[in-house]
Amino acid sequence: MNASVRRKGPTRAEMKADLQAVAMALLSRPWLTKQEDPEAFLLIKDHFEYLRDWFYEHAGYSLFVTRWFAKLEKIPGVFRSWMGIDGFHQPRDYALFTYGLWYLEAKSDGEQFLLTEMVEAIRNHLLGMGFDVDWVLYDHRLSMVRALKKLRSLGVLTSIEGEETGWARDGADANVLYEASPLARYVLxxxxxxxxxxxxIDELYEVEQTAMVPTSGDMVHSADVRSRRHKVFRRLLMEPVVYDFEWTEEERRYVQTQRSWMLSQMEEMVGLEGRRFREGLYFYWPELMAEVDLFPTQSAVSDVTMQFAAKLRELLMEDPQRYPRDEHGRLHLTRGEFEGILLSLRETSERYWTKDHREKSTTQLATDILGHMAEWNLAAQDGAGGVVLLPGLSRYCGTYDVIDGENKGA
Structure with a gap:
């Protein structure tokens, strides 16, 4: 008699971890393709209804799946400068990226064409709208090259022969052979x-409206409740930290009253753990995640930021009233005071910094550090040229451990 053999399926914990991984991938990537990530793609197809309903009900995001890819259409709760496309330097880059998509939408899957054909069609189209892009100008060609490189990285454009850099350098004397992809019409x-x-611009935040429904004998507009929930979850899913003072009064009340439910939902779907602090509700990943950028980053600028936070804590322990603090827990420093803290750090820790940071002036270093803090919502500049240190900065602290005269890390 032959004994039957049954394959053991994934445990509930393993399935939960898999769903969290694909949920984070959907949030972090433009899309997941069947060709590049077949396992994740199949998992999304198997659990399509569950993923679709969760993202729509909580954040108003639409999930759609084709035979090639799965895409979650993300909409930020608030637009931030760091949400732009890496490598783009000016509005012209975004415009040419968009018109590149316009050109590709008319191409069939696998159709080949030349770069010079594409740029000439875009130029003629813009001229008809009263805008002049001149490919004789090097800056205009560089903008187009940045747009083309982003289109290639997204997989909506494939380079068969040639490189854009040659065209940027030599203009019409160089060319590139491309092949179109059906993904182009799904980018925007x-x-x-x-x-x-x-x-x-604020109208772009809008969510789908619904009809009025009765609740407890009163007619309430369910769209208001849904819109509030969507805006809250969008910000918590996409921004590093949202403070209580950044919410509207209705949103803050929603966060406070629905906190337990929100904590459980965020942990269940994306693996984020939450904790309430005086200044707001924080979410974090208990382990390193490859799909998302985390603070502190691998960049040396994060090291200096962490040291700055430790030095600030030391100064406030010596004198809690050293810097003015407002009702939201924000510290207000002059630019000179901010640079003064960095100068004191330079005196004690400069030998551990990167060559780039050691060679920069304190003013240049301050600009870099302040920009990094602003990206992570840890600091901001006020209208008078001063610096506002936000409460989240106090949650970090970094120092170098020096043993036997050697740096053992931050």
């Missing part, structure tokens, strides 16, 4: 209304 997110119908 879909809008509930025709794009030209939007008059203000």
């Amino acid at each position: 997110r879909r809008f509930p209304r025709e794009l030209m119908a939007y008059g203000e």
